[in-house]
Amino acid sequence: MAGLTINGVTKTFGDFDAVKDVSIDVRDGEFLAVLGPSGCGKTTLLRLVAGFENVTSGDIRIGREIVSTAQGCVPPEKRRVGIVFQNYALWPHMTVAENIGYSLKVAKVDAETRKRRVEDAMALVDLKGFGDRRPANLSGGQRQRVALARCLVAAPSLVLFDEPLANLDVHLRAAMEDEFAAFHKRTGTTIVYITHDQAEAMALADRIAVMDNGRLAQLAAPRDLYREPANEMVASFISExxxxxxxxxxxxxxxxxxxxxxxxxxxxxxxxxxxxxxxxxxxxxxxxxxxxxxxxxxxxxxxxxxxxxxxxxxxxxxxxxxxxxxxxxxxxxxxxxxxxxxxxxxxxxxxxxxxxxxx
Ligand SMILES: Nc1ncnc2c1ncn2[C@@H]1O[C@H](COP(=O)(O)OP(=O)(O)OP(=O)(O)O)[C@@H](O)[C@H]1O
Ligand SMILES: [Mg+2]
The missing domain is CATH 2.40.50.100 (RNA polymerase II/Efflux pump adaptor protein, barrel-sandwich hybrid domain)
Structure with a gap:
């Protein structure tokens, strides 16, 4: 487990600042949701934390380690960051267990250890006994849980979610929301969770970061965000x-x-x-x-x-x-x-x- 410090981070594409001078301190074990209108820089911020993009200025720390500065950046595979995106592409020709254990295989973890860790990860997301199925024979929610297990098997110190429930129907969303809350409680993993769904963010998060045009508009607990918006944008954006x-x-x-x-x-x-x-x-x-x-x-x-x-x-x-x-x-x-x-x-x-x- 590790906290995350985003310190004065700016990311510029050409002459456009997708992320502007954002500072966020995510505590060890905290569940942080990120909300904001389309195009405000949420995914870019996550990609910076994951190491898929490098910062233009500022720095990012995971735990005590500085992972991104304008001078250089620790590659994604060395960050112990788990990522679950909206389109959680699973390999269709592999079984559930093979999908989950793939990263361990690539990392040349021995077969015995691999089997144990895959089983632990499946238990964590309530998929015991599904190891031999193929993704095609699973429900949407089960597939999403495979994606979650696949990210957890690498024992990440920090898990990043980019709209993980956006493709699911209302009932499944509610069920998965409960799963995420239970998972967070059980493991105490630090989580950064992007969503468009404000109710989801309010239900799950310890604190919510609202972004607006690349900037951090407000960072506060859900109730404070609702009751005491810091500016007009947050006031009108949150709960209408x-x-x-x-x-x-x-x-x-x-x-x-x-x-x-x-x-x-x-x-x-x-x-x-x-x-x-x-x-x-x-x-x-x-x-x-x-x-x-x-x-x-x-x-x-x-x-x-x-x-x-x-x-x-x-x-x-x-x-x-x-x-x-x-x-x-x-x-x-x-x-x-x-x-x-x-x-x-x-x-x-x-x-x-x-x-x-x-x-
Ligand atoms: N590689 C890139 N090159 C140029 N511009 C980019 C690149 N990636 C993102 N952008 C721009 O940066 C801005 C922020 O994009 P980002 O994907 O972070 O938004 P978002 O908040 O995740 O939006 P959404 O809610 O629609 O997913 C957008 O204007 C986007 O067009
Ligand atoms: Mg996005």
């Missing part, structure tokens, strides 16, 4: 956060601040060291928005859409104060909001996004 302009009415004190949002006064959470300013932006989320009575403080507007989703309806609401923004939330049955109708909603709380209105 709604970013709204706000006027500060009473300067922040003790982690709270009173603001005017779309004509409604709301007390929102903020950083304890939030500075005095007049204009700001807040992030609020569906569960913080609800129907308001006519005599209650609230926001008037028009219901744009009401889509029934079983038990709840998703409401999209355009406030009169700024029809360019959309407030969306889920309304449990019975739903009083009808598409096209006038309505009044209330924002109960929110988060003052740090760094000023233009952050």
């Amino acid at each position: 956060g709604i970013v709204l302009p706000a006027k500060v009415l009473i300067p922040a004190e003790g982690g709270h601040v009173k603001v005017d949002v779309l004509g409604q006064e709301v007390v929102v959470r903020c950083r304890p060291d939030e500075m005095r300013r007049a204009e700001a932006k807040i992030c609020c989320r569906g569960p913080e928005i609800s129907a308001a009575a006519p005599d209650e403080p609230g926001i008037d507007g028009t219901v744009r859409r009401a889509v029934y989703k079983g038990g709840v309806a998703r409401i999209e609401f355009a406030p009169d104060a700024d029809p360019s923004v959309v407030l969306h939330f889920e309304q449990p049955d019975p739903n009083p909001f009808e598409a096209g109708a006038r309505a009044r909603v209330r924002i109960a709380s929110g988060w003052l996004i740090p760094g000023g209105a233009s952050a």
